[in-house]
Amino acid sequence: MLKGNCVIAQSGGPTAVINNSLAGAIEAAYRGEAIGEIYGARNGIMGILAENFIDLRRQDAATIQGLRFTPGAALGSCRYQLKKKEDYDKLLAVFRKFDIRYFFYIGGNDSMDTAHKVNQLAQEEGYELRVIGIPKTVDNDLPLTDHCPGYGSAAKYLAAIVLEMGMDIKSIVTSTKVAIVEAMGRNTGWLAAATALARRAPGEAPHLIYLPEVAFDLQAFLTDVEKAYHQYGTVLVVVSEGLVDKNGNYIFNDAATVDVFGHQRLGGLGQFLLNKIEAELKIKGRFILPATSQRSAMHLASRTDAEEAYNVGRVAVEEALRGASGHMVAIKRLEGEEYRCTYELVELDKVANQEKKVPRAWINAAGNDVTTDFINYARPLIQGEVNVPYHNGLPAYVNLAQ
Structure with a gap:
């Protein structure tokens, strides 16, 4: 003793x-x-x-x-x-x-x-x-x-607000047809992936989910958004803040600012992607940043x-x-x-x-959604x-x- x-x-x-x-x-x-x-x-x-x-x-x-x-x-x-x-x-x-x-x-x-x-x-x-x-x-x-x-509480909160936002954007006849939600997740997409729990039926929000575990391609993203828009009329997209390209570089970050552990400052990816959608696809949208509410609710x-x-x-x-x-x-x-x-x-x-990534097998082939295996893993944690x-x-x- x-x-x-x-x-x-x-x-x-x-x-x-x-x-x-x-x-x-x-x-x-x-x-x-x-x-x-x-x-x-x-x-x-x-x-x-x-x-x-x-x-x-x-x-x-x-x-x-x-x-x-x-x-x-x-x-x-x-x-x-x-x-x-x-x-x-x-x-x-x-x-x-x-x-x-x-x-x-x-x-x-x-x-x-x-x-x-x-x-x-x-x-x-x-x-x-x-x-x-x-x-x-x-x-x-x-x-x-x-x-x-x-994780379970943040996942529950984020899935709940995505469910509510999906119902909101679908119910109002306005020119705003796309919403991009930026979830926390520097190098892993566990939190963004959890928003898939919001779906109660096929075609419900979120329509697209992008994680850092799969290299992000801007042109493929714009094609995905346009296709979903024509299919559903409105599109709710969830992205992890730490999306990277095929070379491992962040899609959007403040490279000049780092914390005491050397981590680059992230944030603003959702607005960057929304600007691309409005410029390239001519579809009006909005950017939603839950920020620290994800971890404090x-x-x-x-x-x-x-x-x-x-x-x-x-x-x-x-x-x-x-x-x-x-x-x-x-x-x-x-x-x-x-x-x-x-x-x-x-x-x-x-x-x-060390970091634990979302298994590639739990992400669909297109890299814009998760599989049933992830749903089965995450759902018990929000109960x-x-x-x-x-x-x-x-x-x-x-x-x-x-």
């Missing part, structure tokens, strides 16, 4: 259910006899470096429960890459100062890389520390897990997703208390007609900075609704006490 304090932090883009993972980790830590203080680091790894902690043991029980229906990152998030020697020296000094023996990092690809680096640091310095990564990302691109907490979150997000947080702490370190909690789908899953540990160094309490007509979300 390793006795000491623990710190929990959140990193990267929030999801609707990231706080479920936080709640699961906190409540499991409450029950852990070896864990003393439970610290929450403000703004991810930056909060640890700055010794900016809040006491999670002294939070009101109702607030911890309220995390299970509250979106955003309750502890605050960041995008910060550990590079400098001073960062590593400071990190280890903070761990020693606060007797932190358990570190739980909730995040995506880059966050798992950070957790891996922290685990390596502790081993190299001979400091006994148990590090577990808790997965989250709406992009659903972490490897070695069937899917990622956060707790009012339409998946209960399946919320429960699994809670469980990966719980399992992370339970496994660390059993002695595990240097791992991420993964979701394993069990065989059978009815959807069920269990949880397992995978090594952080096999997850860090059920979260019971969000309301006050004065709006969701009664909670905040952690300072």
Whole structure:
């Protein structure tokens, strides 16, 4: 039994259910006899470096429960890459100062890389520390897990609004005949693909879906749109923001702007494609950018997703208390007609900075839609609704006490 304090932090883009993972980790830590203080680091790894902690043991029980229906990152998030020697020296000094023996990092690809680096640091310095990564990302691109907490809720929301937008554009007799929805997805198309779940019958929106996994051809795209327009009268197109050409170059991006991890800034692809449609096909349309609403819509979150997000947080702490370190909690789908899953540990160094693509076999031959195999994979993940309490007509979300 390793006795000491623990710190929990959140990193990267929030999801609707990231706080479920936080709640699961906190409540499991409450029950852990070896864990003393439970610290929450403000703004991810930056909060640890700055010794900016809040006491999670002294939070009101109702607030911890309220995390299970509250979106955003309750502890605050960041995008910060550990590079400098001073960062590593400071990190280890903070761990020693606060007797932190358990570190739980909730995040995506880059966050798992950070957790891996922290685990390596502790081993190299001979400091006994148990590090577990808790997965989250709406992009659903972490490897070695069937899917990622956060994806199911974002998929449910995006499919729902595409269903509604399809009904809207079809019902109004106007000159606006085409709508382009730009979904999140830097290098993978999991989220855009999920909009196929909106179709209740052939011919319903979305009519075309384009993913980064298939090289994008502008002329083929314009031909697809024109054909769909003549067939259906209106066309709703969903594109991933990270579409690339046959050479692997983004179709539209701000190459001059990158984040701390070197990722190019994306956004604006939908408007670029709409301009092409209006110029080449003379069809009037509109561009729709759901932006961060895709990842923050707790009012339409998946209960399946919320429960699994809670469980990966719980399992992370339970496994660390059993002695595990240097791992991420993964979701394993069990065989059978009815959807069920269990949880397992995978090594952080096999997850860090890796991406899981939509299988090519789950995309149609034309590269403008998904197959039944994808539908069967994704549909169980959007099932059920979260019971969000309301006050004065709006969701009664909670905040952690300072």
